[in-house]
Amino acid sequence: MSGQDDLSAPLPTAEVLIDSVGLSKVFTYSVPKRFESKIGIGSYVSVRLGNSRAKGWVVRLRQISGAARKGLGFDIIPISRLLGGGPSAEVIALCKWSAWRFIGSPVNFLTHASPKKRISSRPGGELDYERCEWQFRTGRGESLVVRIPPAHSRADWIAEFLGDPSRLSGQTIVVCPTQNMVKYLARSLEACGFSLALFPDEFEKALDGAQIVIGARNAVFASVESLSQIIIVDADDPSHAESSRPIWTSHQVARARVSEGQTTVTLSSVPSVEMMFGARTKALARPQERSGWPKVQVGDISETSGSNPLISAGLIAHIRQALKLGVKHPELTPEGLIDYDGVLVLYNRLGGARTLICSKCNQVVSCVKCSTTLMQMGPGHLRESSGDRREISRNSRQRLAVTGLRCPRCREEYPAICTQCMSGSLKVVTFGIERFRTLLEAAIGTRVTEIDASSEMQISDLGLVTIGTEAIFSRFRSAKMVAIADFDQYLYAPGLDASEVALSILSRAARLVPPRAVTTRHVPLYVQTRDVRSIVVKSAIEGDPRLATTEEAELRKRLNLPPFxxxxxxxxxxxxxxxxxxxxxxxxxxxxxxxxxxxxxxxxxxxxxxxxxxxxxxxxxxxxxxxxxxxxx
Known part of the structure; x- marks a missing residue:
């Protein structure tokens, strides 16, 4: 008689978390003798659930004594199949913490942490979940924020930080914002002599002790044998935030994951207040940091007249000046990015605008208390669907009838008047990217190509000037010049993090163009705004993000906003x-x-x-x- 048939013998069991966001419950199954030497924490199994089959992860292993078995009064259903290996016990505990922190299901996070192809199951791996949860909540590890200028090589910095590969102890997880960055850093670090594992493709290699485990956002959940540090590259990039719910960011998970003796290193040209909260900050010497930012020219469009204020004389003049110097043919990099010698124009609008503007003083209608753009409280909300590409050229100075205004940040309410000149006449300039492309093409007298996230374009199709949404940041590695046509849509966005997002946009644009240290006869970065005195704009001009983040920290503390x-x-x-x-x-x-x-x-x-x-x-x-x-x- 086998041990599992003898009711007096202890019975090995496994608690299985069902792979279903809607169910997300743990059920106990017995472990058949043929699986006892193979099954472990994180193993992916097939089980019977009612009258159907389900899959799930083993989250705990334990023995039920013979006395306890007799007291149950029923048989425990055995696991049907062992499908393969999965996340480590420590990562499963991290996924459980993430479900609490970001208010979701552990299944959401275990999906990110699991291998995409079948791997061998590894036995054992028991863990004290209560102790891990306490560790994740208290954040016992060290947090280091490194303010690195846009032009500084991320690969060179990481290689110098890690030092001699033969002396590197423990494993390092490198989390990148895009797959293109993963390819670039992997190639660079491998050339320095480090052993690498790509997550999730080389899942087992990471478990076997590869020195560097590198991947995109989900790599923060990579299972490793001996974690030493986690490096988040360009942490201000929005790709580090999960876009579907539950929404989480890689740097938040990384800071919770590291324990005593381990470190989270956050690399960013413009670290946010939350990233720096409770962390040690490090930066290059002031002259080096400033030289790593490009020269920035600001165009004031508050006094621009006409129905299309974004097609300003300054924008046209600077584009023409850049094109006068000659344009080389674009080239494709090994990572699939484009080296472009033309002009990129960022215009991130497919539908309507959100920004209210005063018809009299032509200034953005913003909150007196926190400078966030005010939003309508009455009917007829300004926003259109992002997929609505209707052009509103005939009504580009549309009068607005609103019952009142509200600040989305501090919740202050205002009457429907300009907060600067008290005029009651408000407007919004609204035309989409296609209309803007047509107008710009006519103004500069050369072909302008358009690109967005869904565009499929050959580099031979690119014109001298390309206008696009934020997709330009993931398609291009370099450009002669970048012009931000309407910076106010970021600067006065209704979100709580509007100024930080705006500063990040400037940083991402700055990575594409030559830095201040390189002499140019044109303006590398041209920014159009109605608020030329904005602290965010000043930070980019001076190459000193501390100007904006210090003010933002003071405001968040006063309003008791995260992280305070x-x-x-x-x-x-x-x-x-x-x-x-x-x-x-x-x-x-x-x-x-x-x-x-x-x-x-x-x-x-x-x-x-x-x-x-x-x-x-x-x-x-x-x-x-x-x-x-x-x-x-």
Whole structure:
């Protein structure tokens, strides 16, 4: 008689987390004798669930004594099939923490952490989840933020930081914003003598001890044998943030993952307030940092007349000056990026605009308290669908009838008047990228090509000037000149992180053009705005991001915004009902602010307390039809 048939013998069992976001529950199964020497924490298995089959990850192994088996009164169903290996025990614990921190299901994160092809299952791997959760919450590891100028080589910095490959101890995870950056850094670091594993393609190689495990955003969940440090490259790039819910960023997960003796290194030209909060900051000498930024010319369009103020005389003159110097044929790099000797124009608008402008003083209508652009409270919201490409050229100075204005950041409310000259006549300039391309082409007298995320274009099709959305940052490695046609759409965006996103846009544009240290006869970076005195613009001109981040930190502290306070947005068709039934709004220390119909912001001084309250309320009252967004932008 086998050990599993003898009711007096201990029974090996496995707790399996079902691979279903909707279910996301753990069930106990017995481990058949043929799997005992192969199964471990993280193994991916097939099990019977009711009358159907399901797959899942083994999250715990334990023995049930013979006495306990007799007391159950039923047989424990065995695991049907062992499908392969999966994340390590430490990464499974990290995924559980991530589900708490970003208010989602562990399944969301285990999917990111799992290999994309079948690998061998590895036995063992038990872990103390309670201790790991405490470690992730307290962040015991060291956090280092390195402010690196746009022109400085990321590969050279990482190679110098890691030192001699023969003396490197432990494993380093390098998290890149794009696959193109992964290819470039992998090739550069391999040439320096480091052993590499690409995540998730070389999952087993990472587990076997490769010195550097490198990949895009999901690599922060890579399973390794002996972690030493995690390096986040260009952490300000939006690709480091998951776009689908639950929304999370790689640097947040990395800081929680490292334990005592381990380090998170955040590389960024413009680190955010959150990245620097509680971290040690390091930068190049001031002259070196400044020389790594390009020369920036600012065009003031507040006084520009005509129906198309973005097609300014300054923009046309600087584009023509750059083209006068001659343009070489574009070339394709080994990573698939384009080296472009022409002019790139960033115009990130497919539909309508969000920015309200005063018809009298031509200034952006912004909050007096925090300088964020004000939004309509009444009907007829300004925003159109991002897929709506209707042009509004005949109504490009559309008069707006609104009942009131509200600041999306500090929630201050205003009457529908300009906050600077008190005029009640407000307008919005709205025309899409196709219309803008046509107008620009006519103004400069040369062919202008258009590119966006969905464009399929051969480099031979590129004109001397290319206009595009933010897709230019992922398609091009270099350009002679970059012009930002409407910087106000970033500078006065309604999000809580508008100024940081705007500064990041300038940094990403600066990476494409020659730095200040290289002598040019044209302006490498031209920025059009109605607010030439903006601290964000001044930071780029001076090559000193501290100017903007210091002001932003003071503002966030005054308004008790993250990272100084906690904010979670609750929204959805059943949000109001859930708020009432859960009673979370009446909890001590929690403030509720209505942000629209069926949308609420929960604010609290303590992030841990607020997330624990939400977790408790979600287990008590079903959150069907309710969504949660921590740290809303």
């Amino acid at each position: 306070g906690a904010v979670v947005r609750v929204f959805g068709p059943n949000a109001k009902s859930w708020m009432e039934k859960s009673g979370i709004g009446s909890a001590e220390g929690v403030e509720v602010i209505s942000t629209g119909e069926g949308s609420f912001d929960l604010r609290c001084n303590s992030q841990v307390r607020l997330l624990d309250l939400i977790s408790k309320c979600r287990s008590k009252v079903s959150p069907n039809g309710v969504r949660f967004l921590p740290d809303p932008a």
